[in-house]
Amino acid sequence: MFFVDTLEFEGLGNRSYLAGGDATAVAVDPPRDIDQVIAAAARRGVRITHVAETHLHNDYVTGGLELARLTGAHYLVPAAAAVSFARTPVTDGDTVQVDAGLTLRALATPGHTPHHTSYILEEDGRGVAAFTGGSLLIGGVGRPDLVEPRLTEQLARAQHASAHRLADTLADEVPVLPTHGFGSFCSSGSGAGGGASTIGAERLMNAALTRDVDSFVTELLAGLDDVPAYYAHMGPANAAGPAPLDLTPPRPADAGELAARLAAGEWVVDLRDRVAFARGHLAGSLNFEEQGKLATYLAWLIPWGKPVTLLGSTPEQITRAQRELARVGIDRPAAAATGDPRTWVREGDTLAAFPRATFADLAAARAADGEDSGNTDEDVVVLDVRRDSERAAGYVAGSVHIPVHELRDRIAQVPPGVVWVHCAGGMRAAIAASLLDAAGRRVVAVDDGFDAAERAGLTVAGPAGARV
Numbered sequence: 001m002f003f004v005d006t007l008e009f010e011g012l013g014n015r016s017y018l019a020g021g022d023a024t025a026v027a028v029d030p031p032r033d034i035d036q037v038i039a040a041a042a043r044r045g046v047r048i049t050h051v052a053e054t055h056l057h058n059d060y061v062t063g064g065l066e067l068a069r070l071t072g073a074h075y076l077v078p079a080a081a082a083v084s085f086a087r088t089p090v091t092d093g094d095t096v097q098v099d100a101g102l103t104l105r106a107l108a109t110p111g112h113t114p115h116h117t118s119y120i121l122e123e124d125g126r127g128v129a130a131f132t133g134g135s136l137l138i139g140g141v142g143r144p145d146l147v148e149p150r151l152t153e154q155l156a157r158a159q160h161a162s163a164h165r166l167a168d169t170l171a172d173e174v175p176v177l178p179t180h181g182f183g184s185f186c187s188s189g190s191g192a193g194g195g196a197s198t199i200g201a202e203r204l205m206n207a208a209l210t211r212d213v214d215s216f217v218t219e220l221l222a223g224l225d226d227v228p229a230y231y232a233h234m235g236p237a238n239a240a241g242p243a244p245l246d247l248t249p250p251r252p253a254d255a256g257e258l259a260a261r262l263a264a265g266e267w268v269v270d271l272r273d274r275v276a277f278a279r280g281h282l283a284g285s286l287n288f289e290e291q292g293k294l295a296t297y298l299a300w301l302i303p304w305g306k307p308v309t310l311l312g313s314t315p316e317q318i319t320r321a322q323r324e325l326a327r328v329g330i331d332r333p334a335a336a337a338t339g340d341p342r343t344w345v346r347e348g349d350t351l352a353a354f355p356r357a358t359f360a361d362l363a364a365a366r367a368a369d370g371e372d373s374g375n376t377d378e379d380v381v382v383l384d385v386r387r388d389s390e391r392a393a394g395y396v397a398g399s400v401h402i403p404v405h406e407l408r409d410r411i412a413q414v415p416p417g418v419v420w421v422h423c424a425g426g427m428r429a430a431i432a433a434s435l436l437d438a439a440g441r442r443v444v445a446v447d448d449g450f451d452a453a454e455r456a457g458l459t460v461a462g463p464a465g466a467r468v
Contacts, residue, residue, distance in 0.1 A: 013183030021099025054133025111159030112142030137181035163208035172200025253335035274430035379417030
């Protein structure tokens, strides 16, 4: 008998796997915080003898090298991946024994990267699970544009061929177990989803398996969206061999130190939920909710290498955030503070705040503002911080569009007035509102679903709503 345990990382939209038999196991695409993998192996009572990477990851720092070092496991890395450390290079068709009657077979599946390799778990010679990394995802494929722009179309065509190779090799009932595609920006377009799937299910719904190569490539390339800026640092870190992770608590900071760090231009990040932040926060601090896509958006927006100080309600919140950030290479917070936010300000200072609102509130404010108020500081400015692909599906007529990941460098382009900032649901609007608030702008955070905009009486232009 064999087992496959899934380790899910919702913040980054990824999964890792531990698979094995009675005594030994293999870890596939492990996270930076390898204690979770070790704990999973302990629960199963197995020893990790192999660690397998499907590719050099662009969206997170791997824990594979350190996991192999600590456990003495063989570190399986595609032979064509250029790395600076000792590993066991794998090529197409290579096999390793995972446990009695249980074998892992490498299957070359280029497309997400040129060297991408999937792994087929075989029990007594029969495929029982496919670890597809960034190749065949659930309802889609991994994006082909993260390596080199000149290779994008070539890799997109390779994705189509690799998907067909997997489908032609494996039986319908074999589970498809990808690393990406659960909200990860490594997945292409909106097709890659979550849940569970099999080769047979993918044959019926995955465009890579239902469309001819030219149609597939055209649609795939047209659906590619923005790439998080921090991705540029992940591949080199993984190729060099990430350093061991240090999750010891950061040094506590008092109100004086927090003020000094803000004055020095460092980032002070408030992890509390957006309701609490809007109600009262340290002036100049930025709101990245710990329960949201913290690592993705903080790593995307922050100037790389800028010191980060974390603020949270509890030490446990700081600990969770520290773990999440380490997965994308933000290893050591400069300092941290917890508890009542009133203790984060110096004596005599007060907490900053800004209002939250709904789209109905925005509609009322626009009606009161009138169509022509002369560009005064009281004008209602609607700022849409969604991505280009989201806005293309429908937007509030007359709104300004600056995606949240561009806002830090484009705040000067926001027209004068009171900025009502919105996204699709509220999380990114809260980030944007905190950036604007820290820059001294008057802001209202629209904490509402975008589907409420038209119901509130706002004119929604584009495919999703009425024409202007």
